[in-house]
């Protein structure tokens with residue numbers, strides 16, 4: 001199947017699975033893959049197709065069908081002014097909360113803005129009148145399975161958004177569908193199987209709404225793992241209570257609010273990164289709360305098609321970057337169902353073994369490394385402290401190395417994970433926090449927001465201690481692909497980005513008490529002095545990359561057969 005044909009067929013198949021019973025089409029050539037897929041679906045009795053010459057009439061017909069049935073109804077157009085004719089019906093669907101799906105076919109990006117025939121700016125055409133709009137990537141050869149997940153997840157999301165399953169506010173959705181020649185099929189349509197298969201039993205890719213209560217299963221309880229990413233604090237805490245009531249293990253990012261759980265395991269990302277162990281302890285179900293953003297092993301688990309992934313986010317957010325969620329919801333499931341006895345204990349025992357190995361590695365290094373710093377800062381803070389974590393390695397080191405504590409307030413700007421504005425965020429949070437405040441951020445993150453150290457004339461600066469592991473640049477890249485030997489020639493210049501500045505002098509020039517510490521003992525003392533203060537620890541990018549590799553090896557060793 002050529003890519004455009006596959007795209008049209010998968011889209012229509014998933015629309016039907018998601019509850020679409022009527023579709024409206026206005027003719028054109030760019031929309032040929034969808035038009036033919038719709039005609040085929042009609043031939044097989046899977047939906048009713050309505051064809052209208054005028055897109056405006058087509059759109060209002062779809063509006064009427066959707067309004068009277070309560071079901072989402074797609075209207076498909078070709079590119080150009082055809083798409084503009086849907087606007088009036090989209091406005092009406094917005095104001096009256098009707099699940100109308102505007103599917104506008106488009107030229108691929110290389111033809112836009114070039115004078116190509118029948119081409120207008122279609123992305124964002126309906127402005128704020130739609131609940132959600134996406135400019136869908138062009139179908140390509142060679143990425144069949146990944147595109148299948150993307151397209152099916154996309155359609156499921158469009159339907160759930162249009163029907164207000166997460167938000168409670170139904171309304172129109174716009175998918176702009178770029179298509180490249182050839183637009184017509186090379187062969188008769190066959191089954192959508194192999195890389196093009198949908199979920200088994202004709203189910204939709206993703207179902208939405210309140211989660212089903214867990215029900216007893218004949219083979220025992222599903223082994224459920226709770227993964228809590230960055231989340232509003234109340235949601236993270238509620239996830240922790242649910243996990244504790246159900247005896248589920250918890251892999252919680254530091255800023256999740258779920259470190260209070262009894263089941264919060266230390267070094268969850270390390271455990272999930274140990275393939276042999278995970279094969280034996282693979283969960284049947286992962287309940288994902290909030291947005292996990294920190295580790296590749298967690299992302300890999302969420303992309304595993306053999307694991308049932310259910311997400312819970314703050315409405316109306318969508319959090320399924322792996323295009324794998326089977327259920328999405330804005331509320332947590334109710335407590336219930338049988339307990340998978342021994343399941344949480346197995347995770348805790350493994351985490352205990354990994355923790356011992358981690359401590360041996362960290363304590364075996366002389367001086368204060370970045371990894372040790374992350375672990376020790378978390379351990380040293382007085383109860384009730386605020387801790388703000390900068391993006392890049394510091395937040396990841398805390399995630400994989402620190403012992404979770406439920407008595408700290410931990411914050412991180414994980415929304416978009418920038419290294420910008422972190423000092424200012426910490427100062428703002430510290431000003432309203434009742435108790436001592438600390439921040440841990442890399443040297444580039446620190447330099448990025450130096451003016452955040454300056455207060456207004458006569459203003460009090462808060463009790464904030466900013467701890468900076470200074471590895472003279474962006475050390476995270478040494479732990480990722482750019483750090484590989486084959487990129488060594490340009491590493492320092494374009495990734496490592498050394499600045500060579502003395503951060504103590506820089507902080508002092510801006511009026512902050514500042515010092516370098518070199519030992520765990522000096523660190524403890526510095527943390528007890530109170531702020532405003534900057535504490536600098538000199539670290540080394542290469543050593544950090546080597547430690548990260550050593551941690552993975554040690555984890556595999558202690559969890560191995």
Ligand SMILES: Cc1ncc(C[n+]2csc(CCOP(=O)(O)OP(=O)(O)O)c2C)c(N)n1
Pocket residue numbers: 390391392393394417418419420441442443444445446471473474475476477
């Ligand atoms: C505003 C912004 N610009 C660029 C990036 C890309 N980026 C991610 S990590 C990083 C390096 C950060 O260096 P540092 O704060 O010293 O932490 P380290 O990697 O050394 O732990 C950069 C530039 C980003 N996340 N945000």
Ligand SMILES: [Mg+2]
Pocket residue numbers: 442443444469470471472473474475
């Ligand atoms: Mg750095």
